[in-house]
Amino acid sequence: MSILQKLQSLRDELREHNHNYYVLDNPTISDYDFDIKLKELQSLEVLHPEFYDANSPTLRVGGEITKNFNTVVHEHRMYSLDNSYSKEDLLDWEKRIEKIIDEKVEFVCELKYDGASISLTYENGNLLRAVTRGDGTQGDEVTANIKTIKSVPLQLKGDFPQKFDIRGEIVLPFDGFNKMNEVRLEAGEEPYRNPRNTASGSLKLQDSAEVAKRPLECLLYNIKGNNLGFSSQYQSLVNARRMGFKVPDASKLAKSVDEVLEFVNYWDVHRHELPYETDGVVVKVNDLQQQEELGYTAKAPRWAMAYKFKAEQVSTRLNEITYQVGRTGAITPVANLEPVELAGTTVKRASLHNADQIEKLDIREGDEVYVEKGGEIIPKIIKVNFSKRPLNSQPTTYINHCPECDTELVRQEGDAKHYCPNYNGCNPQIIGRIQHFISRKAMDIEGLGGETVALLVNKGLISNYSNLYTLTKEDVLPLERMAEKSAENLVNGVEDSKQIPFERVLFAIGIRYVGETVAKKLAKHYKSIDAITQASIEDLVAVDEIGGRIADSVVEFFSSEENRSIIDQLKAFGLQLELSAEALAGQTDKLKGLSIVVSGVFETVSRTELKKLIEDNGGKVSSSISSKTNYLVAGDKMGPSKRAKAETLGVAIISEKDFLSKLN
Numbered sequence: 001m002s003i004l005q006k007l008q009s010l011r012d013e014l015r016e017h018n019h020n021y022y023v024l025d026n027p028t029i030s031d032y033d034f035d036i037k038l039k040e041l042q043s044l045e046v047l048h049p050e051f052y053d054a055n056s057p058t059l060r061v062g063g064e065i066t067k068n069f070n071t072v073v074h075e076h077r078m079y080s081l082d083n084s085y086s087k088e089d090l091l092d093w094e095k096r097i098e099k100i101i102d103e104k105v106e107f108v109c110e111l112k113y114d115g116a117s118i119s120l121t122y123e124n125g126n127l128l129r130a131v132t133r134g135d136g137t138q139g140d141e142v143t144a145n146i147k148t149i150k151s152v153p154l155q156l157k158g159d160f161p162q163k164f165d166i167r168g169e170i171v172l173p174f175d176g177f178n179k180m181n182e183v184r185l186e187a188g189e190e191p192y193r194n195p196r197n198t199a200s201g202s203l204k205l206q207d208s209a210e211v212a213k214r215p216l217e218c219l220l221y222n223i224k225g226n227n228l229g230f231s232s233q234y235q236s237l238v239n240a241r242r243m244g245f246k247v248p249d250a251s252k253l254a255k256s257v258d259e260v261l262e263f264v265n266y267w268d269v270h271r272h273e274l275p276y277e278t279d280g281v282v283v284k285v286n287d288l289q290q291q292e293e294l295g296y297t298a299k300a301p302r303w304a305m306a307y308k309f310k311a312e313q314v315s316t317r318l319n320e321i322t323y324q325v326g327r328t329g330a331i332t333p334v335a336n337l338e339p340v341e342l343a344g345t346t347v348k349r350a351s352l353h354n355a356d357q358i359e360k361l362d363i364r365e366g367d368e369v370y371v372e373k374g375g376e377i378i379p380k381i382i383k384v385n386f387s388k389r390p391l392n393s394q395p396t397t398y399i400n401h402c403p404e405c406d407t408e409l410v411r412q413e414g415d416a417k418h419y420c421p422n423y424n425g426c427n428p429q430i431i432g433r434i435q436h437f438i439s440r441k442a443m444d445i446e447g448l449g450g451e452t453v454a455l456l457v458n459k460g461l462i463s464n465y466s467n468l469y470t471l472t473k474e475d476v477l478p479l480e481r482m483a484e485k486s487a488e489n490l491v492n493g494v495e496d497s498k499q500i501p502f503e504r505v506l507f508a509i510g511i512r513y514v515g516e517t518v519a520k521k522l523a524k525h526y527k528s529i530d531a532i533t534q535a536s537i538e539d540l541v542a543v544d545e546i547g548g549r550i551a552d553s554v555v556e557f558f559s560s561e562e563n564r565s566i567i568d569q570l571k572a573f574g575l576q577l578e579l580s581a582e583a584l585a586g587q588t589d590k591l592k593g594l595s596i597v598v599s600g601v602f603e604t605v606s607r608t609e610l611k612k613l614i615e616d617n618g619g620k621v622s623s624s625i626s627s628k629t630n631y632l633v634a635g636d637k638m639g640p641s642k643r644a645k646a647e648t649l650g651v652a653i654i655s656e657k658d659f660l661s662k663l664n
């Protein structure tokens with residue numbers, strides 16, 4: 001046997017043992033024998049660096065140091081999940097699905113593992129890279145760390161697609177977590193708080209050898225790519241197992257919401273027997289073609305739904321109610337609690353939302369209250385334990401003046417919250433608005449952070465976002481912790497932001513209710529800030545998906561003299577306040593007023609591109625066929641009932657080719 005053959009056979013053998021031990025929980029040799037073989041491989045590799053293999057089992061022990069993690073854009077965006085809490089929620093979801101899909105829909109139920117999400121890319125059966133979810137669009141590359149997790153196959157078995165991404169959750173099983181804490185306690189160190197945070201913290205450790213010591217596991221649940229060789233979620237799980245991935249057995253096909261609930265109820269009880277944390281069930285439409293038909297909202301797939309187990313509750317004392325002012329001037333009452341342990345974290349504060357909520361709960365300082373932690377990071381107060389109410393307790397009176405600037409609060413009809421109307425003179429509003437302006441999805445100003453903004457405002461250097469563009473290096477140098485280089489970066493970052501496209505500027509200026517999506521819609525429709533400034537409420541509501549609330553808010557924003565003058569300054573500084581020539585180039589009115597449904601699989605353009613084409617040409621993409629639909633663009637494998645529905649309603653059915661030639 002040649003050296004290379006020897007190396008390969010050792011690597012194959014160790015891989016198999018890893019799989020047996022870490023994925024199947026079924027070791028077939030002793031740990032001792034495994035170590036002997038691993039050492040043998042290690043020494044051979046040292047002697048023969050020419051046969052280096054980036055995915056050798058020896059690399060499981062780590063050693064690579066990463067100082068800065070590279071940012072990698074996900075080829076397929078990593079979405080979040082919508083949440084449901086009751087049978088009604090699930091039935092509503094099913095109804096929404098039925099509006100779009102005419103055929104029978106089956107579901108797959110899976111456990112919702114509570115850890116850190118990860119995306120693994122495989123090419124020709126080898127692990128190419130591992131990237132954290134990040135903001136969903138891009139994450140950090142943590143390949144060196146992930147390679148140390150023994151249940152992640154570095155090389156796949158059997159048949160596999162040429163290239164694909166597989167998503168999963170990195171979890172830290174309770175056992176391993178407890179052992180880690182024993183070691184820490186012995187060393188006199190603070191124990192880790194909970195498995196989830198420890199798992200996600202592990203991914204960003206610089207020293208992969210440290211990660212290797214942590215008993216992390218990777219549980220997989222979703223494959224993305226082309227020519228995958230399966231047509232359902234359930235089958236994809238089966239295939240993933242065959243390729244060597246760890247996919248928990250607890251997944252089930254369900255034919256109805258009732259069957260989904262059976263699964264939920266079973267696991268609500270039995271989840272405590274699982275070796276790792278779960279916080280619910282994920283229900284997915286099984287058929288991938290149907291999934292594609294359903295598509296995504298801005299945040300989550302329409303074909304999946306998380307069902308959250310009932311959250312844990314504890315009782316504690318409400319010490320004080322304080323009030324916070326947000327960037328829009330919205331007042332949020334905050335419950336300051338006697339610190340208490342809940343679901344692995346210490347809870348000190350909870351949101352009380354608004355005056356109505358306080359009234360509804362009849363909550364008072366000094367009360368014993370029940371606190372619950374659901375999916376949100378901020379815990380909720382569920383109810384007051386009236387039997388423990390102190391005798392001298394006084395009803396809560398809601399504040400009527402701003403805690404920051406003492407202006408009288410207003411509450412408009414239909415609003416749940418009170419607002420401080422001192423838009424341009426209330427510090428948290430000024431700071432919050434500028435912080436929003438510079439944030440990543442808005443102007444993305446590099447070299448300037450939220451704390452610096454607060455400093456700049458508090459020192460009187462700026463009082464609105466347009467002032468940022470007059471800042472000089474000399475202005476900012478005297479600030480705390482500001483060095484020559486960082487001052488330069490700040491000023492350059494501000495300068496660079498002048499290139500940020502119009503729709504993001506529109507989002508950045510912080511008009512109430514104008515989020516990213518609405519900003520895009522408005523930018524596309526009006527093409528310049530001047531046109532939006534002149535738009536009336538009637539004009540605005542005529543724009544697709546712009547409702548009365550948004551329209552009011554836009555008109556109110558531009559009716560302010562002060563806001564208009566700030567916008568004029570932005571214009572003078574050279575910010576992009578109209579669509580660029582490029583953005584305008586692809587846009588026409590050819591499909592104006594037309595409502596179009598796309599269905600099936602397309603040849604020359606992807607479904608997403610097709611939808612974008614429709615929107616760019618002034619048309620409206622709608623997800624289900626109705627009498628208002630003008631065209632159904634039919635791709636391959638379109639559901640027969642969809643076609644029938646279009647025919648009955650007399651909707652014109654056109655092919656991809658006809659549609660494209662119609663446009664050109």
Ligand code: AMP
Nearest residue numbers: 079080081110111112113117169221282
């Ligand atoms: P959330 O972060 O609450 O929006 O929930 C979405 C996250 O749930 C995903 O990003 C995954 O990391 C995680 N997750 C855990 N288990 C599953 C599963 N079986 N299927 C899909 N997502 C899951």
Ligand code: ZN
Nearest residue numbers: 402405420426
């Ligand atoms: Zn105020």
